[in-house]
């Protein structure tokens with residue numbers, strides 16, 4: 001581990017800052033905000049230390065998504081570090097695929113290319129798949145780095161409240177373990193072995209939840225009177241908070257386990273995931289530095305840097321943009337012009353649920369007054385008339401990320417475009433760069449994708465392609481098609497549940513194998529309102545995919561129950577009567593208003609009371625009744641989009 005970092009208490013000279021962006025990739029969760037907390041915390045620490053040009057977060061299960069991460073990075077050079085404990089499904093498959101480091105996700109035969117070997121990512125074929133003009137260094141996961149061993153020992157010292165803990169104490173390194181991925185256990189064993197070699201502790205052993213040697217046999221594995229147990233997990237959750245303490249036999253019950261506990265006359269000390277320890281930031285930095293010292297894995301920078309090409313502005317005028325100019329810089333400039341125009345016309349601008357206004361009046365940068373440029377204020381649009389003194393004031397644009405994580409009731413918001421942004425705050429004194437950062441904190445990648453749409457270069461991935469990319473438990477989502485897919489889009493993507501405007505379509509082909517839509521890739525147009533928002537949604541998000549899985553499984557079940565015949569043609573015995581339907585619809589309408597379903601979160605797609613599922617069933621009942629969905633919204637939006645040159 002780099003001993004120069006303050007968290008580790010070292011005093012060696014600080015290393016030179018790296019002129020590259022660091023993107024820390026985590027798993028994230030639709031349900032557990034603690035899953036992404038270490039990524040945010042370590043990113044904030046590393047940002048503070050200033051060793052990288054930028055530090056960004058990206059997630060598989062929440063926003064900012066892996067899919068959009070690279071286009072929000074300003075630097076030309078990017079180091080991607082997976083915050084995972086070992087190599088495996090995510091680090092070798094999902095992350096390179098979603099970042100398009102592996103050439104875009106699917107091989108020619110349509111099979112998922114996440115085969116655990118992405119060593120060809122630096123080839124020219126692979127570079128073709130990258131959706132930004134950057135060089136990318138893709139690091140190994142932090143969990144396998146040798147300095148991780150130091151982080152485990154540092155964690156043990158904290159747990160033992162003794163910097164010299166050692167000879168009298170056994171150190172248990174606890175991993176999840178799974179027979180399906182031997183690399184998972186190997187990382188845990190490697191760290192335990194390195195600690196053994198140091199001859200500091202009475203013993204050091206790797207224990208596992210899902211394979212031998214098991215955590216519950218901890219007392220058999222150690223002779224020492226005192227045992228410190230360190231879980232090799234990135235984030236705290238069910239495993240570290242409930243399961244492992246129980247397996248260790250700690251006294252008491254969740255959440256009040258006694259710690260330390262006396263178990264059969266011996267002392268066991270335990271603390272949460274090692275990934276939450278402040279010293280972990282040093283491991284991330286070390287991993288990034290090592291990766292950056294080697295050759296880039298993908299180089300997709302344009303040839304002829306510095307050449308100039310015409311670009312088209314929001315109002316249709318032609319401007320010149322350097323090929324070398326960062327797309328982020330160009331997007332920021334276009335966004336600022338857009339905001340200025342709205343402010344000049346209406347006194348304020350809007351973006352999702354945000355209200356953007358001027359709070360420092362001295363002429364705009366656009367007008368050439370760059371000595372004293374305007375500063376801006378952001379607040380919730382509903383708070384427009386609220387006295388500023390009664391709003392909580394923030395000046396750091398990165399506070400947007402923490403404000404955006406929870407709603408007014410403190411419920412976690414995995415979907416940042418849900419119309420549930422918390423009220424009662426304002427961000428002030430933002431210059432144009434801060435404004436961009438803050439808005440991107442509330443709505444990740446929204447400006448980048450809006451800008452691409454304005455230029456006519458937005459890359460849209462339609463449902464069929466996204467569905468074909470899914471593996472594991474999400475494999476069934478490619479069965480969702482036709483009316484069922486329409487209902488899913490209506491249930492999940494309408495304006496009252498998501499403020500983004502869906503621009504992806506079904507991608508379905510007709511029986512002849514030919515696309516039946518307007519373009520080769522979008523296929524059949526989805527029969528559901530796309531929404532009216534400014535922010536385009538270019539690909540089904542992970543929450544949509546999670547809900548789509550439930551819908552697909554339900555449709556599969558129904559087909560089985562009815563022998564494959566449509567529900568409409570079933571006998572009276574299995575068909576809802578008119579009265580039944582009216583009653584059910586009324587109940588569902590009540591649930592749709594969230595009465596009685598407040599405790600079911602959007603990410604709990606497997607719960608039958610889930611909001612998306614209720615909405616889906618309502619749409620299905622309407623379809624069974626032969627009623628038409630309301631398509632007025634679609635017509636209006638399409639008209640608006642085409643007349644404004646991109647849906648703004």
Ligand code: SF4
Pocket residue numbers: 417492493498499500501502537538539540541542543544
């Ligand atoms: S897929 Fe639907 S729910 Fe998800 S971000 Fe896009 S529009 Fe919103």
